[in-house]
Amino acid sequence: xxLLHIRNxxxxxxxxxxxxxxxxxxxxxxxxxxxxxxxxxxGSGKSVSMLAVMGLLPWTATVTADELTFDGQDLLxxxxxxxxxxxxxxxxxxxxxxxxxxxxxxxxxxxxxxxLRVHLGMGRRERQARAIELFEQVGIPDPEKxxxxxxxxxxxxxxxxxxxxxxxxxxxxxxxxxEPTTALDVTIQAQILxxxxxxxxxxxxxxxxxxxxxxxVAETAERVSVQYAGQKIEEQPVVPLFETPHHPYTxxxxxxxxxxxxxxxxxxxxxxxxxxxxxxxxxLFSPRCQFANAKCKAEAPRPxxxxxxxxxxxxxxNSNERAAS
Amino acid sequence: xxxxxxxxxxxFIPTFIGVTLISFSFIRALPGDxxxxxxGERGISDERYAELAKQFGYDRPIYVQFxxxxxxxxxxxxxxxxxxxxxxxxxxxALFPATLELSICAMIFAVALGLPAGVIAAVNRGKFFDRALxxxxxxxxxxxxxxxxxxxxxxxxxxxxxxxxxxxxxxLYYFPDPTGFMIIDSLASGQKGAFTSAxxxxxxxxxxLGTIPLAVIARQxxxxxxxxxxxxxxxxxxxxxxxxxxxxxxxxxxxxxIPVITVIGLSVGTLLAGAILTExxxxxxxxxxxxxxxIFRRDYPVVQGGLLLIAVxxxxxxxxxxxxxxxxxxxxxxx
Numbered sequence: 117x118x119l120l121h122i123r124n125x126x127x128x129x130x131x132x133x134x135x136x137x138x139x140x141x142x143x144x145x146x147x148x149x150x151x152x153x154x155x156x157x158x159g160s161g162k163s164v165s166m167l168a169v170m171g172l173l174p175w176t177a178t179v180t181a182d183e184l185t186f187d188g189q190d191l192l193x194x195x196x197x198x199x200x201x202x203x204x205x206x207x208x209x210x211x212x213x214x215x216x217x218x219x220x221x222x223x224x225x226x227x228x229x230x231x232l233r234v235h236l237g238m239g240r241r242e243r244q245a246r247a248i249e250l251f252e253q254v255g256i257p258d259p260e261k262x263x264x265x266x267x268x269x270x271x272x273x274x275x276x277x278x279x280x281x282x283x284x285x286x287x288x289x290x291x292x293x294x295e296p297t298t299a300l301d302v303t304i305q306a307q308i309l310x311x312x313x314x315x316x317x318x319x320x321x322x323x324x325x326x327x328x329x330x331x332x333v334a335e336t337a338e339r340v341s342v343q344y345a346g347q348k349i350e351e352q353p354v355v356p357l358f359e360t361p362h363h364p365y366t367x368x369x370x371x372x373x374x375x376x377x378x379x380x381x382x383x384x385x386x387x388x389x390x391x392x393x394x395x396x397x398x399x400l401f402s403p404r405c406q407f408a409n410a411k412c413k414a415e416a417p418r419p420x421x422x423x424x425x426x427x428x429x430x431x432x433x434n435s436n437e438r439a440a441s
Numbered sequence: 442x443x444x445x446x447x448x449x450x451x452x453f454i455p456t457f458i459g460v461t462l463i464s465f466s467f468i469r470a471l472p473g474d475x476x477x478x479x480x481g482e483r484g485i486s487d488e489r490y491a492e493l494a495k496q497f498g499y500d501r502p503i504y505v506q507f508x509x510x511x512x513x514x515x516x517x518x519x520x521x522x523x524x525x526x527x528x529x530x531x532x533x534x535a536l537f538p539a540t541l542e543l544s545i546c547a548m549i550f551a552v553a554l555g556l557p558a559g560v561i562a563a564v565n566r567g568k569f570f571d572r573a574l575x576x577x578x579x580x581x582x583x584x585x586x587x588x589x590x591x592x593x594x595x596x597x598x599x600x601x602x603x604x605x606x607x608x609x610x611x612x613l614y615y616f617p618d619p620t621g622f623m624i625i626d627s628l629a630s631g632q633k634g635a636f637t638s639a640x641x642x643x644x645x646x647x648x649x650l651g652t653i654p655l656a657v658i659a660r661q662x663x664x665x666x667x668x669x670x671x672x673x674x675x676x677x678x679x680x681x682x683x684x685x686x687x688x689x690x691x692x693x694x695x696x697x698x699i700p701v702i703t704v705i706g707l708s709v710g711t712l713l714a715g716a717i718l719t720e721x722x723x724x725x726x727x728x729x730x731x732x733x734x735x736i737f738r739r740d741y742p743v744v745q746g747g748l749l750l751i752a753v754x755x756x757x758x759x760x761x762x763x764x765x766x767x768x769x770x771x772x773x774x775x776x
Binding site: 170171172197200201202203204205208209211213216217218219220221222230231234235266268279282283 | 672673674676677678679680681682683684687692695696769770771772
């Protein structure tokens with residue numbers, strides 16, 4: 117069943133030099149107990165679109181969408197009070213910087229019990245018991261002692277586990293993880309990803325993994341959505357995406373993976389993501405695309421069929437192989 | 442924590458000697474001396490002057506006088522007042538409760554209004570309330586205390602007759618004062634109307650003395666809150682579905698309090714300085730008025746001793762503030 121249903125989501129930021137469109141007409145579905153990865157470079161709007169779902173954008177942002185529903189409830193027309201009952205309970209999020217995402221003035225136990233009290237109204241004893249249980253679940257040793265620690269007394273990996281424990285405290289239906297491993301070192305990264313995947317298996321919650329790391333995607337995700345400059349440009353299940361990417365950008369990203377390199381020098385994608393002032397008229401990727409022609413530069417492509425991974429491209433790659441098989 | 446407190450206490454010693462030196466030389470730099478003031482307008486013969494100077498020890502070199510004073514102070518002897526002949530120590534502690542009562546009320550007034558005002562301004566940044574509040578705070582901060590006091594007296598005591606003009610309590614009431622705090626003593630005395638009278642006398646001095654700290658606290662709270670509200674953990678609190686009231690009042694304010702506490706501590710110094718003016722205007726029988734009177738009388742021991750004790754109070758308050766940081770922010774406690 118579809119948990120999160122997004123149609124034509126756009127987010128505009130009011131800046132000193134005018135409107136800036138950070139997310140541009142994104143469609144996205146997330147199903148129950150699936151792991152969806154949203155991949156893209158910095159500035160591709162992957163975090164912003166999910167922050168819009170959470171309602172965490174600053175007041176300078178304007179969110180528009182044709183449809184934005186979570187678990188059958190319309191988030192667009194919902195008043196803030198009702199939305200706060202969902203956010204943090206059924207819909208939870210963890211962030212990139214575990215060290216600065218926890219309040220330095222309160223013990224981690226306090227911060228977890230707070231969520232339990234506000235959303236579930238548990239008694240003092242129950243809250244403490246549940247907090248200990250959560251710490252065990254996310255693999256924090258010696259939970260009773262750790263609950264009374266402050267964030268600065270723990271490592272980054274431990275703090276991210278605390279963040280995860282806090283996010284899953286009220287048994288959410290969907291957990292959004294915004295680059296949860298970027299600030300951590302590689303061995304801890306793997307542990308956190310394993311933890312997230314195993315929590316999904318235990319609880320059956322949906323998991324959205326925002327990342328720019330194709331390695332993380334390959335290891336963890338089931339379905340992948342690729343974003344570029346605020347648009348979703350391709351979406352496929354993970355195995356076909358790696359085998360037969362349809363959008364030239366996806367293909368270029370995969371070519372840039374060290375594991376796939378065939379030459380001594382790693383291939384790169386020339387140029388950078390367009391910003392506020394150099395947004396191309398046609399396909400947003402056309403200035404950097406090796407296949408782009410005059411049509412690409414003049415006209416914006418629509419998403420193609422599901423067989424071609426909804427690729428926003430006039431000339432999707434691997435279309436023959438797909439048709440033949 | 443204890444080691445830290447002790448090491449901080451050690452730094453008091455040079456400050457203490459410095460303050461002693463400054464207060465000692467400051468009062469002597471003023472023209473005139475106690476003997477001339479005592480002699481009054483009739484004047485005094487040179488022989489009699491020399492005799493008295495010898496008696497008080499003013500004929501000796503200035504550094505000897507200072508050494509005498511310093512050794513006296515270190516033994517707990519601040520000397521006797523020239524005018525009343527009573528020990529400075531006794532006089533100070535007889536009058537200090539009045540100043541303390543006024544200062545505490547002024548501080549409560551400043552914190553109780555300044556903290557919420559700063560929080561509300563920060564949350565409504567750039568909107569009408571924020572602008573109005575911050576310009577009012579600037580006016581409050583820039584206003585001369587004596588002028589503001591006179592203005593309030595004219596309006597509330599003169600025109601409206603809501604509050605008394607001066608003093609701590611109506612002359613109708615008389616009762617023992619075991620604590621020296623008029624609010625407590627009047628309540629303990631059980632006399633009808635005494636407590637109300639004491640409160641009514643407190644209102645205007647409290648407002649006058651609390652205005653500058655109020656302005657400073659409001660502005661500091663606002664800027665600290667603005668900084669904290671941009672932090673990642675505020676986003677986390679919102680992602681947890683916490684209400685704006687809870688986020689601003691608990692998650693953000695606790696972090697914003699650290700710079701605010703510093704300002705509150707520093708305000709205590711300003712408060713005692715302001716108390717001198719405020720007490721004089723409202724005839725408040727505290728150490729401020731006592732100090733001013735003593736300066737006019739060139740009562741050397743009182744001025745020296747009073748300044749020293751005020752300085753020690755300020756030092757103790759600032760030490761307390763430093764200790765409080767650790768209570769509020771566990772990160773500082775660790776270091």
